[in-house]
Amino acid sequence: MPELPEVETVVRQLDERLKGQKITAMTIFYPKMVKTDNTIFSESIIGQKISGVERFGKYILICLENKKVIRIHLRMEGKFYIVDTLVDESLEKHTHIIFHLDDGKYIKYHDVRKFGTMECIDYHDNWHTESKFATLGYEPWEKLCTPAFIFGRLQKSITPIKTFLLSQKTLVGLGNIYVDEVLFRAKIHPAQIAATLKESDAKMIKKQSEIVLRKAITLGGTTIRTYHNTFGIDGLFQNELQVHLQKGKGCPICGTEIIKEKLAGRGTYYCPSCQTIK
Ligand SMILES: [Zn+2]
Structure with a gap:
């Protein structure tokens, strides 16, 4: 499943290749993945120039000149391909939507599991004010994401810190891989109850989240199991993992x-010596 760094990598690639292009036509093979009425979706998009591609949380936002935005969530396996020619796409069962561009190229949305979604929404200067994003917190580098803000939220939560971080309600961007890495670097046990953490822990969570996510973005994300990035570029952060997927190996500190336990329904990796319940 792509996490924030992998989505950011896709967004940067799409922005570089699509900015300034006009969408001249569109073919939808799997209408159910489009959550907007298909006719309205087509009318809002066809003939529009792409002004840029942005990201909010794990959503990809293809922004159009008419201030409409195609909002996409890749879920488990969604991918984009930009191709020069089309084969008989109706025979390619995993291609669900094709956008035709005015430079003669095509953007294909490919999704084996069909969990990804697409919809058309209005542009917002501040995405935090968009109703569907209202439950999301802040990314660690955002101005309002201060240690005091995180600490205030921690104090009100009686869930394990791993569950707290996976919820995205306070801090956005840590999925299962990066949560394990951040908690290891912050020396916090994943099962520690959020409300029992100190302000210094909140500071470390913010700091390490920023370091881990920035590094992962620089390396193009993490390539494990089945998710390979769009455009055939594989991320390299898997080489930087210190605890995630490292069961049985020695803690680098x-x-x-390193042990693996199930927590919050997810395989959780940590060092039982460096990360003790305080
Ligand atoms: Zn250790």
Whole structure:
């Protein structure tokens, strides 16, 4: 499943290739993935120039000159391909939408699991004010994401810190891989109850989230299991993982064996010596 750094990588690639292009036509093979009425969706998009591609949380936002935005969530397996020619796409069962561009190229949306979604929404200067994004918190580098803000939220939560971070309601951007890495670097046990953490822990969570996510973005994300990035570019952050998927290996700090437990329904990796419940 793509997490924030992988989505950011896709967004940067799409922005570079699509900015200034006009969408001249569109073919929808799987109408159910488009959450906007298909006729309204087509009318809002066809003939429009792409002004840029942005990201909010794990959403991809293809912004159009008419201030409409195609909002996409890749979910488990969604991918984009930009191609020069089309084969008989109706025979390609995993291609669900094709956008035709005025330079003669095509953007294909491909999704084996069909969980991804697409819809047309209005542009917002501040995406935090968009109703569907209202439940999301801040990315660690956003101005309002201060240690005091995080600490205030921690104090009100009696869930394990891993569950707290996975919820995206306070801090946006940490999925299962990056949560494990951040908690290891912050020396916090994933099952520690959020409200029992100190202000210094909130500071470390913010700091390490920023470091881990920035590094992952620089490396193009993490390539594990089945998710490979769009355009055939594989991320390299898997080489930087210190605990995630490292069960049985020695902790890079103290040498203790990394363990894996199920927490919040997710495989959770940590060092039992560096990350103790306080
Ligand atoms: Zn350790």
